[in-house]
Amino acid sequence: xxWRGTLTTQQLTTLTSELVAYQDQLxxxxxxxxxxxxxxxLLQALQGLVQTAVRALFVRRxxxxxxxxxxxxxTAASSVGAESEHMLASxxxxxxxxxxxxxxxxxxxxxxxxxxxxLLLPLTVRGQVMGVLQLVERCTGPFTTADIKLGQALTAQLxxxxxxxxxxxxxxxxxxxxAQLAQxxxxxxxxxxxxxxxxxxxxxxxxxxxxxxxxxxxxxFIPAQRGAPMVAVxxxxxxxxxxxxxxxMTRTTLRNGDAYxxxxxxxxxxQHANTTLHSDYTGVGLFASLFxxxxxxxxxxxxxxxxxxxxxxxxPARGDARLLPASNAAIGLLPNEPIMEASxxxxxxxxxxxxxxxxxxxTNARGELLGYERLLEAVSRTAGQNAASIGAxxxxxxxxxxxxxxxSDDQTLFxxxxxxxxxxx
Amino acid sequence: xxxxxxxxxxxxxLTINGRxxxxxxxxxxxxxxxxxxAEGSQVVVDxxxxxxxxxxxxxxxxxxxxxxxxxxxxxxxCNLAQPMRIILELTQMDxxxxxxxTMAAAVTALRSATAEVxx
Numbered sequence: 001x002x003w004r005g006t007l008t009t010q011q012l013t014t015l016t017s018e019l020v021a022y023q024d025q026l027x028x029x030x031x032x033x034x035x036x037x038x039x040x041x042l043l044q045a046l047q048g049l050v051q052t053a054v055r056a057l058f059v060r061r062x063x064x065x066x067x068x069x070x071x072x073x074x075t076a077a078s079s080v081g082a083e084s085e086h087m088l089a090s091x092x093x094x095x096x097x098x099x100x101x102x103x104x105x106x107x108x109x110x111x112x113x114x115x116x117x118x119l120l121l122p123l124t125v126r127g128q129v130m131g132v133l134q135l136v137e138r139c140t141g142p143f144t145t146a147d148i149k150l151g152q153a154l155t156a157q158l159x160x161x162x163x164x165x166x167x168x169x170x171x172x173x174x175x176x177x178x179a180q181l182a183q184x185x186x187x188x189x190x191x192x193x194x195x196x197x198x199x200x201x202x203x204x205x206x207x208x209x210x211x212x213x214x215x216x217x218x219x220x221f222i223p224a225q226r227g228a229p230m231v232a233v234x235x236x237x238x239x240x241x242x243x244x245x246x247x248x249m250t251r252t253t254l255r256n257g258d259a260y261x262x263x264x265x266x267x268x269x270x271q272h273a274n275t276t277l278h279s280d281y282t283g284v285g286l287f288a289s290l291f292x293x294x295x296x297x298x299x300x301x302x303x304x305x306x307x308x309x310x311x312x313x314x315x316p317a318r319g320d321a322r323l324l325p326a327s328n329a330a331i332g333l334l335p336n337e338p339i340m341e342a343s344x345x346x347x348x349x350x351x352x353x354x355x356x357x358x359x360x361x362x363t364n365a366r367g368e369l370l371g372y373e374r375l376l377e378a379v380s381r382t383a384g385q386n387a388a389s390i391g392a393x394x395x396x397x398x399x400x401x402x403x404x405x406x407x408s409d410d411q412t413l414f415x416x417x418x419x420x421x422x423x424x425x
Numbered sequence: 426x427x428x429x430x431x432x433x434x435x436x437x438x439l440t441i442n443g444r445x446x447x448x449x450x451x452x453x454x455x456x457x458x459x460x461x462x463a464e465g466s467q468v469v470v471d472x473x474x475x476x477x478x479x480x481x482x483x484x485x486x487x488x489x490x491x492x493x494x495x496x497x498x499x500x501x502x503c504n505l506a507q508p509m510r511i512i513l514e515l516t517q518m519d520x521x522x523x524x525x526x527t528m529a530a531a532v533t534a535l536r537s538a539t540a541e542v543x544x
Contacts (some may be wrong), residue, residue: 329521
């Protein structure tokens with residue numbers, strides 16, 4: 001400065017050049033941001049970063065490598081052959097080890113100015129260094145701290161772009177998955193009976209609610225060779241997709257068993273299902289409980305077979321509800337099991353309730369289970385009502401018991417109430 | 426749920442307390458299938474502190490049991506509380522397992538099984 005406090009021509013020229021350089025660098029940052037605001041794939045974004053960084057930091061060559069998990073690595077370079085994959089991999093290893101930019105200046109040790117200048121900048125995604133930007137051969141003098149800061153401003157923009165791309169991809173994948181689940185839910189809904197058949201002498205009510213979009217519970221009405229349709233309730237162990245796949249298979253096998261048997265009966269149906277499905281169930285290490293009943297009005301009985309299913313509750317017209325135990329283990333466990341059958345006298349005023357363990361295993365906030373006793377008591381209390389009312393009361397009992405606690409399993413409820421043939425209560 | 430394992434005279438003992446829910450313990454599943462895969466392994470599952478087993482947990486025990494027996498070993502359940510025994514009987518699931526009242530009875534049963542094999 002001269003004695004008047006103003007700048008010399010030399011100083012002014014230098015200051016102007018520096019200001020122009022800073023303005024160029026700001027423009028580079030802005031340009032990169034603008035470039036990223038368009039819809040880019042990751043490779044285009046990486047290329048944009050390299051081109052901008054090479055210009056903004058006055059280097060002869062630049063290249064970048066981005067290596068995200070479970071996808072092929074991406075590389076970009078300022079010119080063809082600007083950097084070998086091997087050198088880039090080595091650069092990535094260096095920044096991963098340092099967890100920071102790595103700077104090497106030639107400091108005039110090389111014949112050409114700029115040779116030996118090398119700046120490595122890490123690309124960090126979700127807290128981990130997954131890429132590197134390499135800039136070599138500085139044209140305008142050694143790299144400085146300011147250059148590192150500018151480089152970091154540029155790489156930060158790419159990191160945001162990568163993050164946004166990953167989130168977008170995850171959302172698209174989730175939307176596709178939800179669409180699949182919705183379709184599976186519709187398939188399973190169609191596999192459940194659309195109508196309750198009218199059977200003279202009994203009043204029927206049934207409902208099935210999976211825990212997730214699909215589940216392993218179901219009920220069915222299976223046309224029988226004589227008399228009323230048979231009723232079936234099944235529960236594949238577990239829940240969700242896996243249980244639903246087995247549910248579909250088991251429901252159809254059970255249903256089709258009757259078509260080919262000369263004298264169909266609940267025991268024969270279950271036996272056929274067990275024989276047919278045993279190796280599949282054993283292969284996946286699962287099983288399914290199954291109840292099949294057949295109302296025979298001429299005999300005044302429900303013939304039934306129960307493979308490992310609970311709760312099955314019978315409440316006579318004058319009496320208390322009691323559990324009907326299974327006579328066989330669940331299907332899929334023991335091959336060639338002879339399935340036992342029983343006859344339950346059943347007439348007007350009698351009630352048969354078949355639920356799945358989503359009811360008895362309902363849990364409240366204190367961690368208590370609903371259990372069998374509470375369910376038996378509720379059935380005894382309401383057995384005088386019609387099937388729909390019994391069903392509604394039992395559903396309410398479970399919902400009230402659970403309170404704010406969410407359900408933890410699929411829930412299916414099937415109610416048979418004996419009525420006089422000429423009247424419905 | 427909490428669970429832990431000990432070894433008593435070459436017998437692997439798995440103790441499960443609380444609510445036995447197969448999905449909440451993948452590590453338990455890994456341990457059980459690995460223990461069962463060993464040649465001639467003897468496993469006791471102590472359910473004294475368990476108040477609830479869901480069907481997926483039962484399926485896991487059955488898988489472990491089958492694996493044990495396939496390798497010439499055995500798996501025994503012990504210390505079941507009365508409510509749990511009742512449910513297993515109600516569903517005929519008790520047919521699938523060897524169930525004894527106490528740990529001592531389990532050890533005796535396993536030892537006599539080994540003695541039979543040797544003799």
